[in-house]
Amino acid sequence: MTDDEEPGIDVDEYDDVWVFVEEHAGDVMPVSWELLEEGRKLAEKLGDELVALVIGEDVDEIAEEALARGADRVLVADDPVFEPYRADPYGEQFRAMVEEYKPSIALIGGTHTGRDFAGRVAVPAHAGLTADVTEIDVDDDGLLQARRPAFGGDVLATILCEDHRPQMATIRPGVFEAAEPTDEADGEIVEADVVVEEADCISEVLEREVGDTADITEAERIVAVGHGVEGDLEPARELAEALDAELAASRAAVDEGWIDGARQVGQTGKTVRPDLYVAVGISGAIQHLEGMNKSGTVIAINNDPNAPIFDHADYGIVGDLVEVCPDLADRLEGELQEVVQ
Amino acid sequence: MSWTIAVGVKQVPDDDEVGIDPDTGRLDRASAPAVMNPPDREALEAALTIRDQVGGEVIAVTMGPPNAKTVLEQAVAMGCDDAVLVTDRAFAGSDTWPTSLTLARTAEALEADVVVCGEETTDSSTGQVPPGIAAHNGWAQLTYVEGVDARPEEDRLAARRDVEGGHELVAAELPVVVAVAYGEFDPRPAGLHRKIYAENDFEPTQWTAEDLEIKEEVGLDVSPTSVGGMETVDPVDRKGEVVDETDDLAEVLTEVSA
Amino acid sequence: MTPELDGDAVADPNYDDEFDAIVVGAGLAGSAAALTMANRGLEVLLIERGSSPGAKNVFGGVCYTPTIRELTDFDGAPLERYVAERRFSMLSRNDETAVSISPGEWHEAPHNDSYTVLRGEFDEWFAEQAVEAGTTLVTSTTVTGLVRKNGRIVGVETDRPDGTIRAPYVVLAEGGNSLVSEGADLKATETRENVAVGVKEVLEFPGRDEVIEDRFRLTDDAGVSYHYFGEGAVGDAFGGGFIYTNDDTVSIGVAYRIEDAVAADQSPEATLNAFKSHPAVAPLVRDARTVEYSAKTIPEGGAESIPDLVHDGAAIVGDAAGLVLNNGVHLEGTNMAVESGYHAGNAIARAADQGRVGAKALQAYPDALERSFVVQNLERYAWMMDAVEADRDLLFEDLPRAFADAGTEYFRMDRTPKEAHAENAKRAVLDAVGGWTGAAKLALRYRKVVT
Numbered sequence A: 001m002t003d004d005e006e007p008g009i010d011v012d013e014y015d016d017v018w019v020f021v022e023e024h025a026g027d028v029m030p031v032s033w034e035l036l037e038e039g040r041k042l043a044e045k046l047g048d049e050l051v052a053l054v055i056g057e058d059v060d061e062i063a064e065e066a067l068a069r070g071a072d073r074v075l076v077a078d079d080p081v082f083e084p085y086r087a088d089p090y091g092e093q094f095r096a097m098v099e100e101y102k103p104s105i106a107l108i109g110g111t112h113t114g115r116d117f118a119g120r121v122a123v124p125a126h127a128g129l130t131a132d133v134t135e136i137d138v139d140d141d142g143l144l145q146a147r148r149p150a151f152g153g154d155v156l157a158t159i160l161c162e163d164h165r166p167q168m169a170t171i172r173p174g175v176f177e178a179a180e181p182t183d184e185a186d187g188e189i190v191e192a193d194v195v196v197e198e199a200d201c202i203s204e205v206l207e208r209e210v211g212d213t214a215d216i217t218e219a220e221r222i223v224a225v226g227h228g229v230e231g232d233l234e235p236a237r238e239l240a241e242a243l244d245a246e247l248a249a250s251r252a253a254v255d256e257g258w259i260d261g262a263r264q265v266g267q268t269g270k271t272v273r274p275d276l277y278v279a280v281g282i283s284g285a286i287q288h289l290e291g292m293n294k295s296g297t298v299i300a301i302n303n304d305p306n307a308p309i310f311d312h313a314d315y316g317i318v319g320d321l322v323e324v325c326p327d328l329a330d331r332l333e334g335e336l337q338e339v340v341q
Numbered sequence B: 001m002s003w004t005i006a007v008g009v010k011q012v013p014d015d016d017e018v019g020i021d022p023d024t025g026r027l028d029r030a031s032a033p034a035v036m037n038p039p040d041r042e043a044l045e046a047a048l049t050i051r052d053q054v055g056g057e058v059i060a061v062t063m064g065p066p067n068a069k070t071v072l073e074q075a076v077a078m079g080c081d082d083a084v085l086v087t088d089r090a091f092a093g094s095d096t097w098p099t100s101l102t103l104a105r106t107a108e109a110l111e112a113d114v115v116v117c118g119e120e121t122t123d124s125s126t127g128q129v130p131p132g133i134a135a136h137n138g139w140a141q142l143t144y145v146e147g148v149d150a151r152p153e154e155d156r157l158a159a160r161r162d163v164e165g166g167h168e169l170v171a172a173e174l175p176v177v178v179a180v181a182y183g184e185f186d187p188r189p190a191g192l193h194r195k196i197y198a199e200n201d202f203e204p205t206q207w208t209a210e211d212l213e214i215k216e217e218v219g220l221d222v223s224p225t226s227v228g229g230m231e232t233v234d235p236v237d238r239k240g241e242v243v244d245e246t247d248d249l250a251e252v253l254t255e256v257s258a
Numbered sequence C: 001m002t003p004e005l006d007g008d009a010v011a012d013p014n015y016d017d018e019f020d021a022i023v024v025g026a027g028l029a030g031s032a033a034a035l036t037m038a039n040r041g042l043e044v045l046l047i048e049r050g051s052s053p054g055a056k057n058v059f060g061g062v063c064y065t066p067t068i069r070e071l072t073d074f075d076g077a078p079l080e081r082y083v084a085e086r087r088f089s090m091l092s093r094n095d096e097t098a099v100s101i102s103p104g105e106w107h108e109a110p111h112n113d114s115y116t117v118l119r120g121e122f123d124e125w126f127a128e129q130a131v132e133a134g135t136t137l138v139t140s141t142t143v144t145g146l147v148r149k150n151g152r153i154v155g156v157e158t159d160r161p162d163g164t165i166r167a168p169y170v171v172l173a174e175g176g177n178s179l180v181s182e183g184a185d186l187k188a189t190e191t192r193e194n195v196a197v198g199v200k201e202v203l204e205f206p207g208r209d210e211v212i213e214d215r216f217r218l219t220d221d222a223g224v225s226y227h228y229f230g231e232g233a234v235g236d237a238f239g240g241g242f243i244y245t246n247d248d249t250v251s252i253g254v255a256y257r258i259e260d261a262v263a264a265d266q267s268p269e270a271t272l273n274a275f276k277s278h279p280a281v282a283p284l285v286r287d288a289r290t291v292e293y294s295a296k297t298i299p300e301g302g303a304e305s306i307p308d309l310v311h312d313g314a315a316i317v318g319d320a321a322g323l324v325l326n327n328g329v330h331l332e333g334t335n336m337a338v339e340s341g342y343h344a345g346n347a348i349a350r351a352a353d354q355g356r357v358g359a360k361a362l363q364a365y366p367d368a369l370e371r372s373f374v375v376q377n378l379e380r381y382a383w384m385m386d387a388v389e390a391d392r393d394l395l396f397e398d399l400p401r402a403f404a405d406a407g408t409e410y411f412r413m414d415r416t417p418k419e420a421h422a423e424n425a426k427r428a429v430l431d432a433v434g435g436w437t438g439a440a441k442l443a444l445r446y447r448k449v450v451t
């Protein structure tokens, strides 16, 4: 099972930039299209092809869409064994394809599924895998430079993978712009051999429930709630409505189950960069800041004057969110009316 | 029925205390006190929960320098039955590939039915080690786990996973590697007598790379990734103005959203 | 070859009666007791609720170390500065009248055994000395009650699972907020008038070197202890303010009676802020940033409110036993805490050697304390608190103002002869104290402070 290759493979045998297209029941995760756009730039610099990797069941349309969004080639592994996602069949399939096609770079969205998958497949491929990347480039030698925040975002570390292939990275969702579909797609779709069988699988999905699939990364305005709301989203929701903003959250609020994980901002959530970010009852932990510190104007509402969030906000008010939010919402609606009159 | 449950715990610099050395611009991690990676405390809780469900033994494992022993003491204080310190100079410079190999071999040596890990570490935050362990051993893996349901009669562990846009319940055959979602398992407090024992009288078993027969497969040389450079990031410049009245804030908000 | 577990892990550890004594609280008193007993060969368990000893402990800043220096090797102790100058100021609303003392002898080791310290570091170091002597320390564990058997105290209960542990002797060193001792009826809850509240900030001066040396006229490790009284220090309340210099921070705070805090509706923060902005104080702390804020109660009952120090199976030491001297001129608790811990530790070690338990077996502790400076000092100043309370308006409002007025008059520059100025100055003071008779009475009443 294990493939303990010795270091020092012939890196020149490997080329092309792969992007893993993550789909669940026909829905593609937005980060996949973001990576396609970014992968395009790398492929052009390297003079390589951009290959989209589509694994799933009945994924023809997704393969077509990947072409339309700029892939030179789409590698498809289409089989019921791949729906829904499981690490072991996906991992084995990927390993086989890497062995056959020898990609130089493989980019994977840093979603839960992407990270589950990447961690699994990098080992048998003896690939170099960099997690949670926020910047990518290639250097003059064609080596992937994967940059990621380290130690709470104070440092940007550049991770290289010199002697192993593929050079893999999971990329944080929301960091890059997505590739838009065009009509001039002229790439090809290639069916890969499916190497796994249901009988070999060691895991079984018993139930699957779909929740909120909101994409907060596109929002221009965000009101984010933290543990300080203590389960009552109403004040923040009022404010969000007055501002016409999307609701997002810190991990603490997500963990409490007050709001869906799709709306989590931060290192292990999404990176957002709205024009306006209002943090309501959020302390400003580094893991949270990492996901929102590229926002335009940042506003903090917190009752603790020493909360770190105030150091990372343009404007703040020290007060009880239960009072401040509705009050603010009222005034905003007032102002808005004035503007209208 | 009883399972052997291994838990990977790692010592990390205390997040709140890591500073940047003004001279080198590098992170001054040496001066930050070492603590247990917070997600690993939750991994321990998940492991003890599984033990509560099926019976068996929970064995904490860390790969690290000799002073990483303190995190094992904490694990034993919390309720682990035993602990292994895997320590060897040969491990220096290991990235996630050899780290997960080491933990995979350790889990095999312990004949583990389940390996429980934290979601990720606060110092390297890759989350790659648990799937790496599973891959090295060809075992099943369950990541982002929010709840565990041991099913000894099926020789399987079922888990509720947090996945994009929802949740799923997955059953995996033993042996299985579990990485628990951070924030879902509230670590139990250590018992008084266990705490006294763990901190004063307990000694973990120590294994080396040689014991695990992986001396040539660990360390800097076999690590596929290397750090090419570190740049300190200038913090985003914020105005940091605190206003007294909601009115003032409303004004700002109307301005920026105009 | 597969490696194997050593397999010697204990499945169900139990430490009941494995220790000779349990000490509750790793403050100065607790660590002193633990160290003393460990030095005498006892197995000691020291239980501290903070994540490390001293983590949350509050005090002003000067640690008096004559006993500590005897108990352990003092060389590695984390001291900030030695006290080279003591200054006493009377503050009215806008004026200051001060006396400063800085004998040359204080610059020589052991520096009159007076050092500013930060408790987070100092208490941790002191507890470490006890650990090195063989004490077992458990942190993050709060004692919630005592275990009794036939009336005798035989152990403690903690907030942890499986949290009861037994030992023949228990030392209560839990500080002023002594919930365990009170809960177990070993002492009465302090009456309001005998409790003061202390609030303190640690200030730093970001991006500036030598601020402390310059502002307080210091070189090397020398430091200052400034005490302030009068309405400019704590407003209407009964108490005072202080400033101590640390290595590169300054501790500033106020301590005053809780009763006044309620009566005058004066929050600790507001009182401290007013003190910080007094014209005599503000320049000393200009451009500072607060890095720490803390508040705590101080027992000030003096000699009369010392509870029974020993019980069947237990002894009470330090602030828990009300051993603090706070009279305006002296604010001393650290030395008394250590001294009491030392005597209690000795008494227990002796009782353990003789295999005796019970209150009588520990009587050596109160006896020794009675003979020591601790009780002697408290008794000497016991009368003073009452006197000061009776003269409160005079001492804290009228007199500071009168001294300020007297100074203003005495040094007035105008075309009137100095004799008239001197007369006006004298009158200002005499008016305040009630003429010569008043002054004489006052001098008589307070002579013990200085003689």
Ligand SMILES: Cc1cc2nc3c(=O)[nH]c(=O)nc-3n(C[C@H](O)[C@H](O)[C@H](O)COP(=O)(O)OP(=O)(O)OC[C@H]3O[C@@H](n4cnc5c(N)ncnc54)[C@H](O)[C@@H]3O)c2cc1C
Pocket: A225, A226, A227, A228, A229, A249, A250, A251, A252, A253, A264, A265, A266, A267, A268, A269, A270, A280, A281, A282, A283, A284, A285, A286, A287, A288, A291, A301, A302, A303, A304, A307, A319, A320, A321, A322, B038, B039, B119, B120, B121, B122, B125, B182
């Ligand atoms: C491996 C790892 C990954 C992580 N990833 C993320 C991530 O992606 N995103 C993320 O956000 N976090 C993440 N975290 C968690 C992070 O460290 C913090 O724990 C979390 O961000 C705290 O959330 P919070 O600010 O909502 O809660 P808290 O830190 O509890 O703060 C609540 C705040 O609300 C204020 N408050 C309380 N009541 C009121 C009131 N009535 N009115 C006004 N204010 C009030 C309080 O003063 C406080 O500042 C991660 C942690 C780890 C270890």
Ligand SMILES: Cc1cc2nc3c(=O)[nH]c(=O)nc-3n(C[C@H](O)[C@H](O)[C@H](O)COP(=O)(O)OP(=O)(O)OC[C@H]3O[C@@H](n4cnc5c(N)ncnc54)[C@H](O)[C@@H]3O)c2cc1C
Pocket: C024, C025, C026, C027, C028, C029, C030, C047, C048, C049, C050, C053, C054, C056, C057, C058, C059, C060, C061, C062, C063, C064, C141, C142, C143, C144, C173, C174, C175, C176, C180, C197, C198, C199, C200, C253, C254, C255, C296, C297, C298, C317, C318, C319, C320, C323, C324, C331, C332, C333, C334, C335, C337
């Ligand atoms: C503002 C202020 C300024 C002061 N300034 C000075 C000064 O300049 N010089 C001076 O000599 N004295 C000063 N004092 C007095 C001095 O701080 C005390 O007298 C001294 O600290 C008493 O020591 P202790 O060991 O008895 O109590 P503490 O130092 O209070 O220690 C008690 C310990 O017990 C722990 N504890 C409490 N309850 C429990 C429990 N249930 N279970 C486990 N652990 C527990 C606490 O965490 C703490 O570590 C000042 C006090 C205050 C409040």
Ligand SMILES: Nc1ncnc2c1ncn2[C@@H]1O[C@H](COP(=O)(O)O)[C@@H](O)[C@H]1O
Pocket: B007, B008, B009, B010, B037, B039, B040, B043, B061, B062, B063, B064, B096, B099, B103, B116, B117, B118, B119, B120, B121, B122, B124, B125, B126, B127, B128, B129, B130
């Ligand atoms: N050196 C190590 N020793 C033991 N467990 C580890 C080690 N490194 C990582 N782990 C485990 O793997 C999880 C994920 O770590 P990482 O992939 O480094 O983010 C951690 O939460 C631990 O449970």
